[in-house]
Amino acid sequence: MVTVHQPVQNSTDQQHTRHRAERTNQVDVNLNDVIAAQEDIFVRRQPNSAHLAAAARQHLAGGVTSSWQITAPQPVWLSHGRGSKVYDVDGNEYVDLHGGYGAALAGHGHPAIAEAIATQVTRGTHFAQPTPNAVAVARELARRFGLPRWRFANSGTEATMDAVHLMRSITGRDLIIKIEGCYHGHHDSVQVSVAPEPEQAGPADQPNSAPSSTGIPKAITDLTLVATFNDLGSVARLLETHKDQVAGMIIEPIMMNAGIIKPEPGYLASLKTLLHQHHALLTFDEVKTGLTVGPGGVTRQEDVQPDVITLAKSLGGGVSVAAIGGTEAVMDHVATGGYEMVGTFNGNPLAMAATRAMLTEVATPDAYETIDKLSERAKTGIEQAIAASNLTAHVVTAGAKGCVVFAAEPVTSYRGFLGVDDRYSHAHWLYQHNGGVFLPPWGKIEQWLISVQHDEADIDRLIANFGVFARAAQPDR
Numbered sequence: 343m344v345t346v347h348q349p350v351q352n353s354t355d356q357q358h359t360r361h362r363a364e365r366t367n368q369v370d371v372n373l374n375d376v377i378a379a380q381e382d383i384f385v386r387r388q389p390n391s392a393h394l395a396a397a398a399r400q401h402l403a404g405g406v407t408s409s410w411q412i413t414a415p416q417p418v419w420l421s422h423g424r425g426s427k428v429y430d431v432d433g434n435e436y437v438d439l440h441g442g443y444g445a446a447l448a449g450h451g452h453p454a455i456a457e458a459i460a461t462q463v464t465r466g467t468h469f470a471q472p473t474p475n476a477v478a479v480a481r482e483l484a485r486r487f488g489l490p491r492w493r494f495a496n497s498g499t500e501a502t503m504d505a506v507h508l509m510r511s512i513t514g515r516d517l518i519i520k521i522e523g524c525y526h527g528h529h530d531s532v533q534v535s536v537a538p539e540p541e542q543a544g545p546a547d548q549p550n551s552a553p554s555s556t557g558i559p560k561a562i563t564d565l566t567l568v569a570t571f572n573d574l575g576s577v578a579r580l581l582e583t584h585k586d587q588v589a590g591m592i593i594e595p596i597m598m599n600a601g602i603i604k605p606e607p608g609y610l611a612s613l614k615t616l617l618h619q620h621h622a623l624l625t626f627d628e629v630k631t632g633l634t635v636g637p638g639g640v641t642r643q644e645d646v647q648p649d650v651i652t653l654a655k656s657l658g659g660g661v662s663v664a665a666i667g668g669t670e671a672v673m674d675h676v677a678t679g680g681y682e683m684v685g686t687f688n689g690n691p692l693a694m695a696a697t698r699a700m701l702t703e704v705a706t707p708d709a710y711e712t713i714d715k716l717s718e719r720a721k722t723g724i725e726q727a728i729a730a731s732n733l734t735a736h737v738v739t740a741g742a743k744g745c746v747v748f749a750a751e752p753v754t755s756y757r758g759f760l761g762v763d764d765r766y767s768h769a770h771w772l773y774q775h776n777g778g779v780f781l782p783p784w785g786k787i788e789q790w791l792i793s794v795q796h797d798e799a800d801i802d803r804l805i806a807n808f809g810v811f812a813r814a815a816q817p818d819r
């Protein structure tokens with residue numbers, strides 16, 4: 343996810359203008375023209391969205407329900423979703439690969455999720471007392487991720503906030519380490535160096551702790567130290583410089599808020615060893631990766647068990663829920679009252695019913711197998727289109743997630759990602775959108791999500807649109 347450095351624009355037209363203004367600084371006039379033409383088509387296809395956006399601005403701040411819904415050329419207002427598709431208020435159909443920023447692994451209206459919710463609604467939607475489904479969910483998460491004990495929350499932000507509190511509470515230390523370019527939600531301790539501009543970022547081998555939002559006291563930002571992904575030395579240096587002061591480190595084990603950046607072999611295991619040598623803890627933030635890269639997240643794929651895992655997004659089959667898993671030592675601290683992990687809606691019965699269905703009936707081994715085949719089809723098809731064009735790009739996939747990176751070489755950390763020309767991603771997004779495929783907005787930052795309800799025809803629409811885009815956007819030969 344991007345971070346809003348400037349006060350949020352309160353008009354989508356202004357936002358549109360801002361994006362255009364940035365692009366006029368670029369030299370590749372052809373690509374700018376391609377973008378302008380596609381944005382015009384985009385806006386012409388969606389008059390009802392434009393009317394709704396204008397009306398909404400009267401009572402919704404910025405005319406949307408989250409600042410990241412303000413996207414150029416204008417926010418898309420949706421009417422409904424069904425299976426692998428969503429439909430906008432102008433009646434346009436899209437193959438939904440946006441997936442609600444990675445939360446719709448179940449697709450839309452999945453019968454198992456619908457039934458679980460419908461049944462629970464008639465039996466009560468909130469008690470603030472535990473229900474049997476919570477045990478079933480915790481047991482299944484323990485089986486998948488290998489951590490024995492769990493608690494629940496309502497969003498990824500709450501889960502990572504609890505994880506950071508826990509690491510501090512257990513160690514009695516104040517400092518934490520995070521990775522430059524990782525996003526962990528919008529609480530104070532992790533709104534640091536999420537997407538710093540080059541002038542804020544500091545030296546590559548010793549990144550600054552750059553504030554990623556207004557409204558956060560500098561004293562709190564200063565407690566978050568920043569390291570470089572895939573660079574063990576940058577973490578070792580921080581641990582030495584701040585000896586016995588670091589509570590732990592939080593990391594997306596595959597970076598997914600800067601395209602997709604994978605850990606180099608052995609990196610995550612060495613990180614754990616290093617942190618433990620300094621009596622510091624390790625949290626894997628698997629909010630995005632947890633259910634989407636495979637049944638047991640990166641944790642199982644890489645066979646590295648952290649002290650804490652956070653999950654959210656696709657966990658609840660589209661219902662808002664999060665989970666925090668921990669080792670026995672970590673969760674004993676909670677069980678014995680060393681840290682009070684609380685929340686009125688934690689373990690909400692509706693969320694637990696949907697999550698149980700998600701884990702036992704939707705995200706099944708067969709479903710992952712199908713998704714892997716579709717992912718391979720997307721990668722192969724798009725790579726063929728890249729090879730047939732003059733574009734510099736490659737495809738990165740991780741289970742249900744994937745993206746096109748408009749660079750020649752694999753990106754290994756945030757600094758490499760910064761150098762990727764975002765205009766290609768925006769142009770690609772527009773071509774897909776106008777061609778009936780809804781990818782997540784925000785250019786090079788986000789990835790597609792293939793749900794359990796997508797099929798080959800959906801993926802073929804993605805590939806076909808990419809071919810049209812590649813022919814239009816390729817530089818002159």
Ligand SMILES: Cc1ncc(COP(=O)(O)O)c(C=O)c1O
Binds near residue numbers: 343498502527
């Ligand atoms: C890795 C990661 N962690 C945490 C969060 C925060 O989750 P939420 O938006 O549910 O608060 C996000 C959201 O994009 C995320 O990508």
